[in-house]
Amino acid sequence: MISPLPPRARRPRLTTLITAGLVAAVLLSVFAVLGLVSHNARQKSEREARERLQQLSWQMRDTLNRVVLSAINDIKLVRELPQISNPRSPEEARKVLEALQKSSPDYAWIGLGHPDGKVYAATQGTLEGQDVSTRNWFNHGHDRYYASDYHPTTLLGKKLPGSADPWRFVDVAGPVTGADGQFRAVLCVQMSWNWARRLVQSLLPPGAQLNGVEIFVLRPDGTVILGPQGMEDTVIRSTSLTLAQSGTAGSVRESWADGKTYLTAYALTGEAEDRSNLSWTVLVRQPEAVALASAEQLQRPILLLGGLLAVLAGLISMLMARRLLAPLNALSADIENRLAAQDHSAPLPPIAQVDSFHEGQVLSQALAELVRKEESHLDSLRNLNERLETTVAQRTREIAGKAMLLERALAQEQSTQMLLQERAAELRAILDNAYDAFIALDPGGVVLDWNRQAEKLLGWSRAEVIGQPLAAMVLPPLLRRAYERDMRQLAENGGDTVLNRRIELTLHNRAGQELTVEVALAYVPRSSGHLFIAFLHDISERKSLFASMEAMALRDTLTGLPNRRALLVALNDAIQRANRLRQNCAVFFVDLDRFKQINDRYGHEEGDELLRQFAQRLRENVRKTDTVGRLAGDEFVVILENLQDDSAAQETADKLRPALLQPFKLKTTSVTLGASIGIAVHHPDDPHDIEMLLGRADRAMYQDKQLGKPQRIRR
């Protein structure tokens, strides 16, 4: 099976991309051209505007200079006249002055101030005789030509006819000297400021005013002495003013106090060599927006043209792209149909061939080749797939058969497991309820299992001992080394000395009490580590019972003394010790005299009591290391050891006799009776014969009884 292609994300068509790309390129070009043209147009407009404004400022400056210079020239000319330099009368001088005024209508007043500070002659006689000694023109015009700043009139204004604007004047003055070169007077021309206003109007044609061009004349402190309406007498601080006052002329772009940006041309009036006469600043400004309006206007048609070009380019590119991509679209539709075809075994028409352009031709041929290869590849895949499916079906059948077998084996295994678990549970129950304690150990002696009986016997719970070494817990220290040796031997060679046999062991329980147990040990070989199992049975009680019974069998029940059996053993041991130590030992055979009569007279109980007291007296009168026993009836035996010589036994018997003759206090009476003592001594080199030794003692006792006195030792 061929896996289907993943779903395709929606992508724009190539026609759209080409059209969009071309439109974007055209728009980009238009904007680039627009930017360039606009920039150049702005620069050009600005340059032209600046030039215009500068020309205006220069014209204004030159005209101002020229007017003031012309006034100075007039003064220079007139002062040479004798009517002025040496007037005969004020009338004579006045005539000359009025003639000058007539030729220059803007000369509002021309006067001649004498050194005494009073006006000597003046046009229309105005201010004649008045004191002008405090006026600037009078003071500065003594020795040089002086042109004053614009100023509102003081004296003269009141004398002149009324005007809409207050009268403002510019004073131009110069010294008048006589033929002898002596100072005679100051000649002053006061020019009405109206000529300056007219000058502005003549320089600014209506068109320029419409374009927002404005001319300012400023005093050095920035006060507007000539400017647009409302701005006169205000103070301006601007870069252009500063630049102009540095003596340069030019133009700047700057912000004015109204917040707008203006192109401003600046120039400084007065003579470059000496500006002390006149240093007004001429500023000619135009709002930048207006100055550059032509450049801005140029942008609109370019934009329009660009837009049209973009639309046109889009249309053309779309048509071209469609035409170019039509064969490719047919090709891709063909491929899509092939991809969408469900039945891959059905034959599909061949890939369409594109012959209209080279790349399409190469692409369609390459695709046709690819499709051919893919179809052949698909055929191989189909064949492979069929073979694979057959193989898979066969393997599946085999696996199903094996799975069934495995299932059966698993079921069998499960039932075996259950059986095993049941057996294990049974075994556990058997072990837990076993009469004996059960312990399982690994070859290292570590506890692996521990039944309930083991818990009872030894005191540790199963949980406490699992994983613990057994020997350290239950074996007395002395036995541990032997136990470890035995365990090693068991692990190495099976240790048949202990395996499968019952052995007796002494153990400690948890409380530290000693227990005697009978152990049956078995060895279980296993693939997962060998196992020793031990069954322990407590035989402590049986042992103590046996011991007490054994003790009873060796004791005389009436007197508590060793009986005949014990005496024979003790005598045997004494002979062995005597032989080993090369010392003598002796046997006393002691028999009560006329004991029968006690029984007969006082009864058996009193007879028993007498026997007990007699035994006690015997015990008290020999050494602790000596043995006193009762042979039978009223016959007793004393075994004496560590005797230095032959007389030692006789001496002991001699000491014993009087003690035995002391009265015995019975319940009902007190009796005194003697005892016959037979002595037999064993020397280290004598034959080891117990019966013979006892017989000798018995015979000696009989003789003693017969004699009624102690006998000498007989060999």
Ligand SMILES: Nc1nc2c(ncn2[C@@H]2O[C@H](COP(=O)(O)OP(=O)(O)OP(=O)(O)O)[C@@H](O)[C@H]2O)c(=O)[nH]1
């Ligand atoms: N009360 C008592 N009497 C016993 C016991 N065993 C033996 N007799 C008695 O001790 C007596 C021993 O008698 P005999 O051997 O003649 O000794 P005897 O009377 O002392 O005579 P002689 O030895 O010749 O002086 C018997 O009468 C026994 O019945 C016993 O355990 N208790």
